[in-house]
Amino acid sequence: xxxxxxxxxxxxxxxxxxxxGSDGPVLADVLIEDGIITAIGQxxxxxxxxxLDVEGCTVGPGFVDLHTHLREPGKEQAxxxxxxxxxxxxxxxxxxxxxxxxDPVLDSAFVVRAVLGLGATAMAEVAVAGxxxxxxxxxxxxxxxELSRLGVVLFTDDGSGVxxxxxxxxxxxxxxGLGVTYAEHCEDLGIAAGGVVHEGYxxxxxxxxxxxxxxxxxxxxxxxxxxxxxxxxxxxxxxSTEGSVDLVRRAKAAGINVTAEAAPHHFTxxxxxxxxxxxxxxxNPPLRPAHHGDAVVAGLLxxxxxxxxxxxxxxTPETKDLPFDEAPPGMLGLETSFSLSYARLVLxxxxxxxxxxxxxxxxxxxxxxxxxxxxxxxxxxxxGGRITVGRTANVVVIDPRATWTxxxxxxxSLAQNTPYEGRKLQGVxxxxxxxxxxxxxxxxxTR
Amino acid sequence: xxxxxxxxxxxxxxxxxxxxxNVAESFAEVERRTMKKVPALKGKVVxxxxxxxxxxxxxxxxxxxKRLSADVLSLSVASSSVKKGExxxxxxxxxxxxxxxxxxxxxRSSGAPLQATRWLDDIxxxxxxxxxxxxxxxxxxxxxxxxxxxxxAEGVDAASTGSELFQGKRIVIVGDIAHSRVARSDVLAYQxxxxxxxxxxxxxxxxxxxxxxxxEVSTDLDDLLADVDLVSVLRLQAERGSGECVPSLREFTNxxxxxxxxxxxxxxxxxxxHPGPMVRGIxxxxxxxxxxxxxxxxxxxxGVAVRMAVLFLLLSGGSMAFTDGEGS
Numbered sequence: 001x002x003x004x005x006x007x008x009x010x011x012x013x014x015x016x017x018x019x020x021g022s023d024g025p026v027l028a029d030v031l032i033e034d035g036i037i038t039a040i041g042q043x044x045x046x047x048x049x050x051x052l053d054v055e056g057c058t059v060g061p062g063f064v065d066l067h068t069h070l071r072e073p074g075k076e077q078a079x080x081x082x083x084x085x086x087x088x089x090x091x092x093x094x095x096x097x098x099x100x101x102x103d104p105v106l107d108s109a110f111v112v113r114a115v116l117g118l119g120a121t122a123m124a125e126v127a128v129a130g131x132x133x134x135x136x137x138x139x140x141x142x143x144x145x146e147l148s149r150l151g152v153v154l155f156t157d158d159g160s161g162v163x164x165x166x167x168x169x170x171x172x173x174x175x176x177g178l179g180v181t182y183a184e185h186c187e188d189l190g191i192a193a194g195g196v197v198h199e200g201y202x203x204x205x206x207x208x209x210x211x212x213x214x215x216x217x218x219x220x221x222x223x224x225x226x227x228x229x230x231x232x233x234x235x236x237x238x239x240s241t242e243g244s245v246d247l248v249r250r251a252k253a254a255g256i257n258v259t260a261e262a263a264p265h266h267f268t269x270x271x272x273x274x275x276x277x278x279x280x281x282x283x284n285p286p287l288r289p290a291h292h293g294d295a296v297v298a299g300l301l302x303x304x305x306x307x308x309x310x311x312x313x314x315x316t317p318e319t320k321d322l323p324f325d326e327a328p329p330g331m332l333g334l335e336t337s338f339s340l341s342y343a344r345l346v347l348x349x350x351x352x353x354x355x356x357x358x359x360x361x362x363x364x365x366x367x368x369x370x371x372x373x374x375x376x377x378x379x380x381x382x383x384g385g386r387i388t389v390g391r392t393a394n395v396v397v398i399d400p401r402a403t404w405t406x407x408x409x410x411x412x413s414l415a416q417n418t419p420y421e422g423r424k425l426q427g428v429x430x431x432x433x434x435x436x437x438x439x440x441x442x443x444x445x446t447r
Numbered sequence: 448x449x450x451x452x453x454x455x456x457x458x459x460x461x462x463x464x465x466x467x468x469n470v471a472e473s474f475a476e477v478e479r480r481t482m483k484k485v486p487a488l489k490g491k492v493v494x495x496x497x498x499x500x501x502x503x504x505x506x507x508x509x510x511x512x513k514r515l516s517a518d519v520l521s522l523s524v525a526s527s528s529v530k531k532g533e534x535x536x537x538x539x540x541x542x543x544x545x546x547x548x549x550x551x552x553x554x555r556s557s558g559a560p561l562q563a564t565r566w567l568d569d570i571x572x573x574x575x576x577x578x579x580x581x582x583x584x585x586x587x588x589x590x591x592x593x594x595x596x597x598x599x600a601e602g603v604d605a606a607s608t609g610s611e612l613f614q615g616k617r618i619v620i621v622g623d624i625a626h627s628r629v630a631r632s633d634v635l636a637y638q639x640x641x642x643x644x645x646x647x648x649x650x651x652x653x654x655x656x657x658x659x660x661x662x663e664v665s666t667d668l669d670d671l672l673a674d675v676d677l678v679s680v681l682r683l684q685a686e687r688g689s690g691e692c693v694p695s696l697r698e699f700t701n702x703x704x705x706x707x708x709x710x711x712x713x714x715x716x717x718x719x720x721h722p723g724p725m726v727r728g729i730x731x732x733x734x735x736x737x738x739x740x741x742x743x744x745x746x747x748x749x750g751v752a753v754r755m756a757v758l759f760l761l762l763s764g765g766s767m768a769f770t771d772g773e774g775s
Binding site: 199200203204205207208209210212277278318321322323324325326 | 534535536554556557558559561562565566577578579580581631656657658659660
């Protein structure tokens with residue numbers, strides 16, 4: 001199935017920005033006509049164009065989130081495809097991959113078609129990850145061939161990992177045959193033993209059941225062995241431990257076909273936050289001590305981890321205002337992802353702006369097969385890469401010097417469960433352009 | 448300064464703990480009179496909100512509140528809207544609307560009383576046990592009980608000793624430490640008062656990390672018995688899944704039970720405490736439970752005076768003036 005996307009009609013001129021072009025950053029204007037980038041250069045002019053003065057700003061490819069919980073269908077009180085993609089656009093994203101742990105689960109062509117249909121007119125392009133097993137039950141394989149014919153290229157039971165190694169192996173093998181990617185939420189539930197926080201100092205002190213780092217790492221190790229043995233492509237979701245990063249680093253060195261992502265909250269928060277017993281800090285995988293976050297950062301910087309993914313997980317106030325162990329795990333991520341990553345990786349670690357765009361846009365676009373080189377099975381426009389003439393205008397404009405303060409009630413998501421409430425962040429999304437349409441102008445959504 | 452809430456013994460420090468123990472001594476004095484009731488909290492309303500089964504703690508708190516002349520609202524979960532799906536937050540807001548001064552909460556989830564302080568305005572919250580986290584009033588009454596016993600043995604007035612009698616004392620806490628809120632509060636109390644604490648349990652029933660606890664850890668109870676002043680025995684929390692952490696109850700008792708044989712190896716002056724409810728024959732032998740050195744009923748008795756002290760200090764602003772002349 002191809003989604004017939006529309007290019008916005010009209011002319012748009014971005015003037016005076018630093019443009020991430022194919023030969024590196026250049027000071028230039030960017031002309032967008034009927035949704036396509038048609039000229040890049042200094043002193044461009046176009047009569048009748050909408051002109052956006054972007055001096056001092058960085059102009060790059062829109063971000064691509066490999067891990068968004070849009071909650072529709074099933075939990076529309078927390079988020080919908082409409083509100084979730086609005087949050088995405090405000091966060092600089094021009095494409096998101098919707099996770100399949102909805103109700104019903106995205107394990108059938110019917111439901112996948114419905115989500116793609118609603119996504120076609122959304123404020124960011126919506127790709128879909130399908131479930132590996134029926135109802136995410138970890139037992140029977142979902143109709144992955146049928147779903148792949150609709151364009152699904154990523155499969156995951158996210159929310160939980162496939163517990164049975166035999167099922168995981170069979171699914172990986174089946175995915176290899178289809179040329180699609182098996183993506184794992186790594187958590188061995190037996191080892192995790194019902195833990196709701198990271199096992200260690202804070203879990204012991206606070207009397208909260210902990211899950212050890214090995215609960216994640218054991219499944220990372222299992223899947224790497226299986227992927228290596230089968231020659232299948234494995235994608236690892238939200239890696240959060242030092243051991244996981246180390247395992248992936250060694251697997252890549254050994255030639256195993258693996259990609260990995262990490263979420264900003266795992267390198268900007270630690271498990272000390274849980275001392276407040278505020279369930280806004282409850283997330284799965286759990287927040288961990290700082291050395292794990294440092295290892296994740298090292299993995300992002302040396303290419304072990306390919307992508308930053310938000311694991312944007314909206315939850316209604318009434319479900320987060322519960323005793324810590326009863327509340328569901330997850331936090332909002334789309335609107336804070338860039339600023340947090342920018343602060344830690346660019347300002348903190350000296351990563352280049354292009355390097356950050358690789359992590360937020362180019363690499364995730366490639367993993368989701370939304371890049372220019374892929375055949376983009378949903379029929380969507382190309383994402384990632386660099387700002388070049390002839391490309392569809394999926395563009396984000398960032399003001400790296402400006403600051404803003406996070407307020408849950410001002411975020412576009414229906415839910416407000418941000419762990420960064422009141423935090424002042426540097427790096428502001430000025431404009432987001434989707435297929436030539438300005439969907440965010442001066443930090444405000446246009447629809 | 449104590450208050451406005453009692454959530455964790457960590458918030459009190461040595462001074463705060465000693466103050467509560469000393470105030471409890473004066474209430475214990477009151478208790479020995481014929482007229483046990485004092486008007487200290489007349490006009491105050493105290494609610495008990497227990498989401499978990501409890502006999503002694505609830506009765507103890509309610510008795511304490513009544514002896515201070517407070518009005519007591521007792522909400523039991525079985526008869527409340529909780530069964531109809533009401534959230535903890537809404538239950539708390541409902542009780543708040545009734546006009547209460549303090550709420551005493553027991554909940555199966557660690558941190559629920561701390562969360563309650565964020566959801567309530569101007570209401571004192573007392574933690575009566577939250578998950579595996581803490582049971583502060585139990586920690587206080589355990590410290591009160593052993594201080595009194597040690598003071599009696601030395602023929603001194605307990606209240607005049609501060610934390611002195613704990614210096615250099617060796618305390619072993621044995622049993623299911625990992626799932627025990629009593630263990631965490633006991634450790635904080637005994638540590639703050641200056642005792643040397645050793646936690647003894649099979650590795651699967653020890654907390655994953657005791658970094659910063661200032662305790663020693665042992666998996667060999669027999670090794671510790673010769674040189675100990677107090678053995679604090681904890682119940683195996685079978686309802687919290689500790690059964691899976693040991694091969695069998697028999698094996699647990701063999702290695703960590705306070706049997707008569709082990710008790711006979713203790714120094715003659717050593718004391719034994721147990722927070723109750725006891726499971727005789729598992730963590731403590733029946734003969735040991737009834738041994739005069741085992742303070743379990745004294746603990747229950749002292750619970751009232753200690754909880755009177757807690758409620759009094761939180762709700763009255765700490766003035767002790769009323770006790771003078773109360774008997775006259």
